[in-house]
Amino acid sequence: MNKKVKFIDLGVKDYKEAWSFQETLFQEILDLKIKNRREELALETSNYLLFTEHPHVYTLGKSGAMENLLIDEKQLEAKGATFYKINRGGDITYHGPGQIVGYPILDLENFFTDIHKYLRFLEEVIILTMADYGLNATRSEGETGVWLDAGTPFARKICAMGVRASRWVTMHGFAFNVNANLGYFDNIIPCGIKGKAVATLNVELGVDRVDEDEVKEKILKYFAQLFEAEIVRDETVALHL
Numbered sequence: 001m002n003k004k005v006k007f008i009d010l011g012v013k014d015y016k017e018a019w020s021f022q023e024t025l026f027q028e029i030l031d032l033k034i035k036n037r038r039e040e041l042a043l044e045t046s047n048y049l050l051f052t053e054h055p056h057v058y059t060l061g062k063s064g065a066m067e068n069l070l071i072d073e074k075q076l077e078a079k080g081a082t083f084y085k086i087n088r089g090g091d092i093t094y095h096g097p098g099q100i101v102g103y104p105i106l107d108l109e110n111f112f113t114d115i116h117k118y119l120r121f122l123e124e125v126i127i128l129t130m131a132d133y134g135l136n137a138t139r140s141e142g143e144t145g146v147w148l149d150a151g152t153p154f155a156r157k158i159c160a161m162g163v164r165a166s167r168w169v170t171m172h173g174f175a176f177n178v179n180a181n182l183g184y185f186d187n188i189i190p191c192g193i194k195g196k197a198v199a200t201l202n203v204e205l206g207v208d209r210v211d212e213d214e215v216k217e218k219i220l221k222y223f224a225q226l227f228e229a230e231i232v233r234d235e236t237v238a239l240h241l
Contacts, residue, residue: 001110002044005227006234007220010052015059015084015095018052018103025105026171033107033167045169047110049223049231050103051216054095056081058188061162064091068189081184088172090144090162092188098179098200100215104223108168111227115165119144121226122174126159128222129176129215135204146176148199156197158204176219177201179209 010018029045036043058069058081068091069083076083081096095101108118123139126146130137137158140150146159159176177200185198202210224231 002047002107003110003227003229004232005047005049005104005106005224005229007049007231008051008234009216010050012097013052013054015054015057015082018050018054018101019084019086022050022103022105022171026166026169029105029107029169030167033109033169045107045110047107047229048103048105049220050105051219052101052103053097053099054101056094056096056184058083058092058094059088060085060092061088061090062086063089068092069187070189071187075187079184079187081187086172088162088164090160093160093162093175094184094188095175096180096184098177098181098202098212100176100178100212100219101173102176102219103173104170106170106227108165108170111229113168115163118165118170119161119163122161122163123159124226125219125222126174126176129218130158130201132218133201133205133210135201145174148204154197156199158199158201176215178212178215 025048032043032045035041056079123146127137137146137148138150140147140155144161145157147155147157149155159174161174163170163172177198179202180200182198182200202208220231
């Protein structure tokens with residue numbers, strides 16, 4: 001089993017470009033797995049973890065409802081935002097500046113074959129990261145993602161998650177609000193959950209801005225610990241973009 005994870009920070013990247021890059025890596029892993037089984041080979045599959053930040057965009061998962069987008073095409077344009085229907089699970093969410101978006105593209109057969117466990121591990125990475133800032137983040141029963149004050153009238157989501165998996169290969173991932181403009185969430189019913197608020201790390205800490213590079217390093221540390229992975233920084237792969 002290959003537990004090396006190639007880490008690539010794409011910086012600010014258009015959503016569609018990053019999605020296309022994910023699909024390329026995802027398909028390469030799938031093709032190799034199919035070749036291994038068809039030809040009875042044991043060639044090693046790769047794993048990737050992409051970080052990026054998107055310009056303002058709303059994305060709707062395959063189980064989502066269009067009515068959870070509360071603005072029309074002209075209003076989207078006025079706000080400098082785009083919209084895509086995509087092939088992950090979950091409903092609608094927002095991505096934008098000040099948000100760390102993580103896309104793990106893993107062959108889970110290198111780690112464990114359990115999607116439920118995979119999602120819980122992604123949540124735990126963010127929970128541990130927030131604990132470093134003195135915040136008690138938790139899960140909310142029946143709702144994927146990471147929350148503050150879950151189970152109370154003040155519940156608010158700080159990290160949304162939605163994934164796709166095929167033959168134990170994953171794509172899409174998590175969106176962690178670090179210095180995000182929460183006003184953009186007013187244009188949707190986030191994740192299709194009515195009556196629940198959203199949060200961002202800098203507001204919770206009462207500061208103007210949190211060092212996003214510092215947050216990224218914490219996420220990488222806990223990701224490596226939980227998945228028992230070796231993080232390998234590999235910027236060369238991004239040259240295909």
